[in-house]
Amino acid sequence: MSTRQISDQGYLLCKVCDFEYMHLVGTIEAHDNDSYELTKLVINGKHTIDCQNKKKYSYRSQGNIHLLYRCEEGHFSIISFDGHKGVVLFDRNTLMNDLTMFLNEKTKDDRDKKQFDFVMSYAILGYIEDFLSIETT
């Protein structure tokens, strides 16, 4: 993963390949409980995906919103914002980093075949559901 996020011109860069041609695929809203566990993700404000397996979520639900981008090489990047006790943490969410890696792994074949687009598909929603059902800490 690249650590550079913004080009000298101010363009958002792909976290995998630094490409500046990026498209917003969707928003990911995170909800958690009082025990710092993720309960569900709401995608684009309309698709609710419950968390089937316990996942640690280190931030309180105060506007935890994440932006899913895809570069024109097909890599996903997530930019995350987590409100927590009055401050907003920018791009510190390891769960979202894990989800990014999971999505990039699942869509490797599509990238190799250059068969992908920049909309929130049911395939991507299914991968997010898969991610929420696997066991992690």
Ligand SMILES: [Zn+2]
């Ligand atoms: Zn890329």
